[in-house]
Amino acid sequence: MSDRWKPVDARGFCSGTMAGHGVTILVIDDHDAVLDMLEEGLTASGYAVLKASSGKEGLRLFKENPVDAILCDLGMPHMDGWEVAAAITEACDRQGRGKPPLILVTAWAGQIDGDARISRLGIEAVLGKPVTMDALIRTVELEINKRRQEPAGS
Numbered sequence: 333m334s335d336r337w338k339p340v341d342a343r344g345f346c347s348g349t350m351a352g353h354g355v356t357i358l359v360i361d362d363h364d365a366v367l368d369m370l371e372e373g374l375t376a377s378g379y380a381v382l383k384a385s386s387g388k389e390g391l392r393l394f395k396e397n398p399v400d401a402i403l404c405d406l407g408m409p410h411m412d413g414w415e416v417a418a419a420i421t422e423a424c425d426r427q428g429r430g431k432p433p434l435i436l437v438t439a440w441a442g443q444i445d446g447d448a449r450i451s452r453l454g455i456e457a458v459l460g461k462p463v464t465m466d467a468l469i470r471t472v473e474l475e476i477n478k479r480r481q482e483p484a485g486s
Contacts, residue, residue, distance in 0.1 A: 356380040356398065357472065360390035360416060361405040361437070366461075370403065370437075373465035379472075387411025391419050399432050401472050406438035413438065417453035433475035437463055 357379050359370045364385065371381045382397055384390035388411050390404065402420065406413035413436050424431040431454060439461040450458065456475045459468060 354380075355400045355476065356382060358382045358384065358390060358394055358397070358399040358402045358432075359404075360384045360387060360402065360408075360413075362386060362408040363405075366405070370468070373468070377465075377469055387413070387416040387419075390416055391423070394420055395423055400476055401432050402434045403437050403468070403472070404434060406436050414449055414453065417449075417455055421454055430479070433457075433472075433479055435459060435471060435475060437461060437468070 355378075357374055359367060359374070359381055361367050361370070362385055367383045367385060371383055374381045382393050382399065384393050387404075387408055390402075391411070393399075394402065402416075404413045404416050408416075411419075417434050417436075420434060421431055433456040434454065435457045436450075436455055437459045449455075456478075457471050459471060
């Protein structure tokens with residue numbers, strides 16, 4: 333069977349993945365075309381998607397909704413991806429809740445490789461734009477699975 337076509341269950345969700353099992357992804361990007369493309373690909377794979385067109389809006393949605401992972405652009409006006417990561421970490425610490433995996437999706441992936449802020453801010457992965465939907469979904473599932481396998485309180 334082709335990787336492009338995966339078996340779907342009766343609800344229309346891909347089997348063999350976490351997609352469609354109550355997994356919500358928060359996508360933060362200041363470009364509407366990118367937001368729409370990521371939403372389309374993620375929802376087609378069975379994920380619930382929350383979209384934010386700014387870091388501030390993304391932080392608000394994060395505080396108001398449970399999310400399983402966050403995809404965030406780095407270069408955004410007013411509140412960039414570094415600031416979003418720091419604010420999410422602070423909000424989780426303040427609320428005493430675990431931080432969902434935060435994945436940067438950026439055209440600057442090559443320029444920030446090895447940047448100390450990645451580990452300091454708890455950014456689990458950095459994907460370079462343009463990114464394929466297959467690579468994005470594999471990364472999201474890998475990071476969510478890792479988080480679910482961590483002992484409580486880690």
